[in-house]
Amino acid sequence: MPQLAELPLLPWAVALPLGGAALVFVVRERAQAIGLAVGVASAAVGLLLALQVATGGVQHHAVGGWGAPLGIDLAADGLSALMVAMTSVVGLWVSLYSSAYFGAGDGGHQRAYFWPLWLLLWTALNALFLAADSFNAYVTLELLGLSAVALVALAATPAALGGAMRYLLVGLLGSLLYLLGVGLLYGAAGTVDFRLLATAPLAGPAAAVALGVITAGLVLKTALFPFHFWLPPAHASAPAPVSAVLSALVVKASFYLLLRFWFWVLPEAATPVVTNLLGLLGALAVLWGGLRALTAERLKLLVAYSTVAQLGYLFLVFPLALGSVEGFTAWGGVALLLLAHATAKAGMFLSAGAILKASAHDGVSGIDGTAQALPVTVFAFALAGVSLVGLPPTGGFAGKWILLNAALATGQWWWAAVLLAGSLLAAAYTVRVLTHAFTRLPGEPPACVVPARLEWSAVALAVTALVLGFAAGEVLELLRVGAPVSGPVLMEQLR
Amino acid sequence: MSVDTWLPALIVLSSLLPGLLIFFLDEERHALRTALNMAGAVLKIGLVGWMIWGVFHDHAYESRMSLVPGLDLVLEADALSVFFVALSTLLWLVTTIYAIGYLEDSPHRSRFFGFFSLCVSATVGIALAGNLVTFLIFYELLTLATFPLVAHRGTPDAMRGARVYLAYTVTGGAVLLFAVAWLSALAGPVEFTTGGALGGLAQTHRAELTVIFALLIAGLGVKAALVPLHGWLPQAMVAPAPVSALLHAVAVVKAGAFGIVRVVYDVYGVTLAADLGVLQPLALLAALTIVYGSVRAIAQDGLKKRLAYSTVSQVSYIALGTAIFGPVASIGGIVHLVHQGVMKITLFFCAGNLAETLGIHNVSEMRGCARRMPLTMAAFTVGALGMIGVPPVAGFVTKWYLGAGAVAAGAEWVLVVLAASSLLNAAYFLPILYAAWFREPVGPWPEEHPRGRFEAPLMLLVPVLVTAALSVAAGLLAAAPFSPLDWAKLIAEREYGL
Numbered sequence: 001m002p003q004l005a006e007l008p009l010l011p012w013a014v015a016l017p018l019g020g021a022a023l024v025f026v027v028r029e030r031a032q033a034i035g036l037a038v039g040v041a042s043a044a045v046g047l048l049l050a051l052q053v054a055t056g057g058v059q060h061h062a063v064g065g066w067g068a069p070l071g072i073d074l075a076a077d078g079l080s081a082l083m084v085a086m087t088s089v090v091g092l093w094v095s096l097y098s099s100a101y102f103g104a105g106d107g108g109h110q111r112a113y114f115w116p117l118w119l120l121l122w123t124a125l126n127a128l129f130l131a132a133d134s135f136n137a138y139v140t141l142e143l144l145g146l147s148a149v150a151l152v153a154l155a156a157t158p159a160a161l162g163g164a165m166r167y168l169l170v171g172l173l174g175s176l177l178y179l180l181g182v183g184l185l186y187g188a189a190g191t192v193d194f195r196l197l198a199t200a201p202l203a204g205p206a207a208a209v210a211l212g213v214i215t216a217g218l219v220l221k222t223a224l225f226p227f228h229f230w231l232p233p234a235h236a237s238a239p240a241p242v243s244a245v246l247s248a249l250v251v252k253a254s255f256y257l258l259l260r261f262w263f264w265v266l267p268e269a270a271t272p273v274v275t276n277l278l279g280l281l282g283a284l285a286v287l288w289g290g291l292r293a294l295t296a297e298r299l300k301l302l303v304a305y306s307t308v309a310q311l312g313y314l315f316l317v318f319p320l321a322l323g324s325v326e327g328f329t330a331w332g333g334v335a336l337l338l339l340a341h342a343t344a345k346a347g348m349f350l351s352a353g354a355i356l357k358a359s360a361h362d363g364v365s366g367i368d369g370t371a372q373a374l375p376v377t378v379f380a381f382a383l384a385g386v387s388l389v390g391l392p393p394t395g396g397f398a399g400k401w402i403l404l405n406a407a408l409a410t411g412q413w414w415w416a417a418v419l420l421a422g423s424l425l426a427a428a429y430t431v432r433v434l435t436h437a438f439t440r441l442p443g444e445p446p447a448c449v450v451p452a453r454l455e456w457s458a459v460a461l462a463v464t465a466l467v468l469g470f471a472a473g474e475v476l477e478l479l480r481v482g483a484p485v486s487g488p489v490l491m492e493q494l495r
Numbered sequence: 496m497s498v499d500t501w502l503p504a505l506i507v508l509s510s511l512l513p514g515l516l517i518f519f520l521d522e523e524r525h526a527l528r529t530a531l532n533m534a535g536a537v538l539k540i541g542l543v544g545w546m547i548w549g550v551f552h553d554h555a556y557e558s559r560m561s562l563v564p565g566l567d568l569v570l571e572a573d574a575l576s577v578f579f580v581a582l583s584t585l586l587w588l589v590t591t592i593y594a595i596g597y598l599e600d601s602p603h604r605s606r607f608f609g610f611f612s613l614c615v616s617a618t619v620g621i622a623l624a625g626n627l628v629t630f631l632i633f634y635e636l637l638t639l640a641t642f643p644l645v646a647h648r649g650t651p652d653a654m655r656g657a658r659v660y661l662a663y664t665v666t667g668g669a670v671l672l673f674a675v676a677w678l679s680a681l682a683g684p685v686e687f688t689t690g691g692a693l694g695g696l697a698q699t700h701r702a703e704l705t706v707i708f709a710l711l712i713a714g715l716g717v718k719a720a721l722v723p724l725h726g727w728l729p730q731a732m733v734a735p736a737p738v739s740a741l742l743h744a745v746a747v748v749k750a751g752a753f754g755i756v757r758v759v760y761d762v763y764g765v766t767l768a769a770d771l772g773v774l775q776p777l778a779l780l781a782a783l784t785i786v787y788g789s790v791r792a793i794a795q796d797g798l799k800k801r802l803a804y805s806t807v808s809q810v811s812y813i814a815l816g817t818a819i820f821g822p823v824a825s826i827g828g829i830v831h832l833v834h835q836g837v838m839k840i841t842l843f844f845c846a847g848n849l850a851e852t853l854g855i856h857n858v859s860e861m862r863g864c865a866r867r868m869p870l871t872m873a874a875f876t877v878g879a880l881g882m883i884g885v886p887p888v889a890g891f892v893t894k895w896y897l898g899a900g901a902v903a904a905g906a907e908w909v910l911v912v913l914a915a916s917s918l919l920n921a922a923y924f925l926p927i928l929y930a931a932w933f934r935e936p937v938g939p940w941p942e943e944h945p946r947g948r949f950e951a952p953l954m955l956l957v958p959v960l961v962t963a964a965l966s967v968a969a970g971l972l973a974a975a976p977f978s979p980l981d982w983a984k985l986i987a988e989r990e991y992g993l
Contacts, residue, residue: 332563371649375606386639391668392632398562401628401676408680416676420669427665435658440649473563490565492683 009049010061010074013084013126017042021119028112032099035115039095042122046088050478053081058482060132073132073193077482079335082475083129083256086339089464090248090346091122097350097457098241110154110239117154121147121245128253134182134265135192137257141178145171145221148250152238163233170220170230174254177217184210185265197265211266218261221254224278224315225285228308232292235304240353243300247307248346252338255314262322263484275318282315283418290425294432298362299352302429303345306388309422310341313403316415320406326487330406332476336399339475340465344387344396347461351381354454355437364433369441371434374450378437380458385430387465390423395468402472402490409491502546503570503623504558506580507616509539510587514612520605529595532608536588539619543577543584547977550577551985557625565684568632571625573689574986575760575829578979579622579753582833586745586840587615589958593844594737596954597851607647611741613640618746621753627675627685627762630754634671634718637750638664641742645734656733663717663727664747671714674707678762681707687757689989691764701771704763708773711758712780719751719814720807722784729795729803736847739799743806744840749832752813756829759817760990769820778818782912784811789919796857798846801923802839808916809835809882816897819909822987824900827893830983834881834889834969841878841962845871848959852951854942858927863936868950872931874963879924881966884917889969892980 020038024031053059053076063072076084098118102111124144131137149171153164186192188207189200223231231251235243262270289309296302314337320330354377360366371378387394400419407415468475476489513535520528546556549572556572572580594611598604617640620633638661646657678685681700685692696704717724731742742748755777759768768774788808795801812835816828848871849855855864865872881888894913901909949956973980987993 372603389665391635391639393562393636397632397635398566401566401672402563404672404676405680408677413677416673420673423672424666424669427661431658431661435646435654438643438646438649438657439651439654470562472566473561476563488565489563490683491680492565 004048004052005056007048007052008061009045009052010059010076010130011063012045013042013049013130014074014123016045017119017122017126021116021123024119025116031112031115035119036095036099038119039091039122042126043088043092046084046091046126049076050081050085053078053481054474054478072136074130075132075194076130078479079256079259079483080129081481082335082339082478083252084126086252086342087122087125087129087249090245090342090461093457093461094118094241094244094346094350096453097244097353100451100453101239101241101353110156113154114151114239114241117147117151118241118245121151121250125249125253129256132195133193134185134197134260137260138175138179138182141175141221141253141257144250144253145175148246151242152234152246154242155237155239157237159233160237163230163237166230167234174217174221177213177220178257181210181212181214181217184213194260194264202266207266208269211261211269214261215258218254218258222251222258223308223311224281225288225308225312226281228285228289228311231308232301232304235307236298236300240300240349240356243304243353244346244349247304247349248342251307251311252342255311255338259317262318267322267484270318270322275322278315279319279415282312282318283415285309285312285315286418286422287425290422290429293429294425297364299356299364299367299433300349300362302364302433303348303352306348306426306429307341307345309425310337310345310388313337313341313419313422316403316407316418319412320403320410320415321485324410324485324487326491327485328480328483328487329402329409329489329491331483331485332479332489333399333401333403333406335479336395336402336468336472336475338399340387340395340399340468343461343468344384344394344465347380347458347465348384348388350454350461351377351384351458354450354458355381357450357454364436367433367436368439369437371437372440374455376455377450377458378434380455380462381437382430382434383459383462384465385426385434387462387468389426389430390419393469394466395472396465398469398472405490499554499556500558502542502556502558503572506539506542506546506623507570507620509542510535510612510619511616514609514616517605517612518609522602522605528605528608532591532595532612535612536584536591539584540588543580546572547577547581550574559625566628567626567684569625569629569686570620570623571687572623573687574982574989575756576622576624578829578982578986579749579832580619582836583615583618583622583745583749586740586836586962589961590737590740590745590840592954593740593847593958594735596952597735597737597847603647606643610640610643611737614644614741614746616640618750621750625687627678627687630757631671631675634750634754635668637746638668641738641747644738644741645731647735647738648733650733653733656730659730660727663724667714667717667724669714670710674710674714677703677710678707685762687761689761690992691767692762693764693767697767697770705771705773708758708763708768708771711762712755712777715751715754715758716780717751718747719755719810720748720784721780721811721814722787722807725784725788725807728807729800732797732799732803736843736850739803740840740843740847743803743843744836748806748810749836752810753832755814756817756832760825765820765825765990774818774820778815778906778909781811781815781818782909784808785815785912785916786919789916789923793919793923796859798849798856798858798861799843801858802842802846805842805882805920805923806839808920809839812893812897815909815912816900819897819900819904819906821900821904822991822993823896823903825987825990826980826983827896827900829986830896830979831893833979834893834966837962837965837969838878838881838888838890841874841959841966842882844955844959844962845875845878848951848955851955852944853940855940858930860941861927862930862934864940865931866936867940870950870956871959874959875931876928877963877966879928881970883920883924887967887970889966889973889979892970892973
């Protein structure tokens with residue numbers, strides 16, 4: 001049996017879902033079974049990769065033996081490994097869920113096209129998180145955007161098609177801006193490799209403009225307030241497993257690239273004005289997203305606005321970690337929040353999908369009485385909500401606690417206030433849903449059956465968000481591998 | 496690895512695990528559910544008894560688990576924690592029996608008892624928490640576990656009550672979180688230490704510490720129902736009677752009051768708190784709450800609402816005793832944790848019995864009900880007299896120590912508050928007793944259930960009589976070893992280093 005350190009997991013993490021996507025496209029009648037098998041295998045590879053990085057440090061692989069600057073390089077540090085692991089966990093349960101979600105209602109149309117697109121999207125995510133250079137990242141970003149748009153359009157309702165079109169245009173604009181920035185950097189430094197860029201003497205207006213357009217493109221794709229307008233319609237009208245993937249994983253990909261550029265390539269470009277501006281937009285996203293979720297009329301729209309709010313938290317990493325001597329505290333807090341949001345939000349969308357299969361209409365008030373009909377699913381929704389609110393002992397709490405510590409120990413209490421306000425809003429919109437779910441309808445509870453796989457996949461993801469709270473120590477350990485910032489996990493001003 | 500490092504965790508798990516199992520039981524598995532409930536409750540009592548014996552002999556128990564570096568979950572036994580643990584464990588057993596009888600044939604019993612066990616686990620976790628973060632974690636868990644219990648009936652009223660409850664407690668929790676995070680950012684993890692945990696910080700950061708103290712009390716004051724943060728308590732009265740008992744006597748308001756005791760004694764230390772000048776405002780707030788709750792109680796016709804306002808008033812005795820500097824007042828405050836618990840739970844059980852057996856929900860319907868239900872009303876009378884402070888019921892002991900402590904600390908104004916409160920208590924309890932015992936019933940009862948062998952089902956009657964007997968015993972045997980008073984003295988001695 002080969003040692004873990006010798007396994008070529010980096011290329012497999014990309015090749016496996018890619019091969020699977022091609023296969024299910026050809027062998028359509030067995031798409032479901034093959035897709036599920038490939039999903040399980042890809043998840044296993046991704047988790048093993050995280051283990052490999054945790055034990056063996058940063059990993060590199062030059063595809064086909066061609067190294068930088070010519071070939072395609074793959075690399076995994078702690079952050080990449082965590083993102084791939086996150087994709088694996090969410091991907092596994094979403095695959096299982098999808099195997100029961102898409103029926104043969106429309107002649108199996110959705111079922112047939114979901115699997116190749118979904119595996120392609122998985123490929124793009126893994127390739128993006130493992131890309132060692134910024135041009136490959138561009139290619140994977142395009143692939144990611146296109147497969148995501150196609151998945152939204154899969155719902156084939158007028159709302160979904162409208163949402164998909166807007167999503168497509170915004171996505172293309174975003175990646176175009178990104179490409180422009182990468183081109184400018186190439187002109188200035190003569191390389192696109194992340195490691196070489198980090199050591200290249202980049203300065204002057206060209207570098208600043210490059211970073212500016214890259215940031216603009218990626219912020220647009222991450223749906224940071226006020227560029228979030230495209231997210232709710234797209235995420236809310238897609239089929240439930242697609243919504244889960246979009247909210248949990250896809251928006252994190254562009255955020256991940258933002259981190260790569262700001263923390264590795266050009267950390268010296270950070271000025272307090274820029275970092276605080278990003279933090280401020282994040283804070284506004286938290287508040288605005290929360291308020292819109294509180295008033296949203298449809299269940300999935302509520303969950304989608306919650307994503308807008310939760311993405312806002314992530315941008316607090318810029319004022320709190322960038323350029324800070326003890327930046328690891330905020331870095332770790334944001335990473336935990338990101339992972340907790342991925343699992344909890346995926347669980348929430350999956351449970352919303354199951355609830356909507358059983359309810360009268362897709363309005364928030366349409367789910368009255370579902371706590372009686374689908375107690376397991378409502379439990380999953382509630383547990384996911386608890387993590388989004390950031391109540392203990394979930395991963396959301398661990399992340400929030402650490403981020404609070406970073407804000408308060410550095411005297412920036414206003415970010416702490418944003419965190420708390422966001423929590424209260426999250427509590428309010430979660431309770432709004434639960435109140436409806438718990439409202440007892442007159443008469444016998446409606447006998448409704450949804451496949452057990454739908455219910456339990458959602459539970460599994462919500463429970464993962466809970467377990468994350470207890471595994472926070474291990475997660476942060478992994479995050480330290482090749483981290484751009486240092487310092488303790490929790491700061492103390494005195495003593 | 497010895498049992499000393501496991502015992503606190505085991506005590507929490509002894510209700511948590513049965514609770515989690517119960518969620519997965521079918522509605523119809525009545526016997527198994529009851530067996531799980533009772534096994535957990537009895538096992539817990541055994542473990543707690545063991546722990547009390549150990550703590551008495553200065554034995555240290557600590558379970559510790561690191562979540563991330565600098566953030567530990569610590570469960571630890573000291574004199575104060577076992578005091579609260581003993582109360583909640585004992586009353587949990589009684590309440591479980593009562594709840595089994597009360598909820599017979601109603602829907603969603605597995606869900607109910609599952610959350611019920613979670614609720615007690617969270618309470619015990621609060622009691623055993625060895626640092627502020629652990630306390631906070633279990634404190635929030637308690638909020639989560641009680642929400643479905645308040646919402647249990649699923650009626651519009653219940654949902655409204657549950658929403659209000661959550662709005663208050665989650666906001667309070669957020670304030671508490673902010674305060675704890677701030678304090679931890681200043682001083683690192685705050686481990687509860689008899690006499691205060693802040694050490695050198697006191698000299699350099701007085702202003703911050705004062706603000707943090709205010710925030711901590713504001714956060715805890717929501718659950719402790721300090722005026723003006725008490726609004727949720729009367730609203731949450733829509734919950735089934737065992738839940739009300741739990742909220743008022745065992746878990747929620749107790750958790751808030753206990754938290755205040757912890758913050759004053761084991762985070763700041765009573766000396767530092769007095770030095771910062773934060774005790775006086777706390778005492779005034781508590782006094783205001785005592786009087787306000789009693790005044791509002793008089794006007795309530797709904798029996799449970801009247802009891803709810805009475806809780807608002809009575810729980811603040813704990814905060815009051817804590818906020819008066821001096822061992823005697825401290826004893827009065829701490830001992831009331833237990834005394835208020837047993838007396839108030841008696842009253843709520845009685846209210847539940849009246850509602851279940853005769854359909855009585857309002858004070859105005861209680862005329863002559865003692866003839867129909869003498870044992871229940873006898874227990875009610877014991878609880879009510881205890882609340883007023885009539886010897887030999889436990890409430891008298893509390894008031895005696897509070898009064899003596901106030902005089903010793905030179906805060907004679909407290910006597911006026913105590914006297915006013917006793918008068919007001921009498922004003923809202925004595926008319927009930929008079930009507931129940933001495934007046935003729937008018938017409939049929941609102942909704943009488945057929946009379947069985949006893950005046951009420953045995954599962955409802957026995958818990959009431961047990962807690963009433965405990966209320967009397969705690970007062971009569973106050974001087975005996977291991978009585979609540981005896982233990983409160985031990986806590987106060989250790990805190991003041993006597």
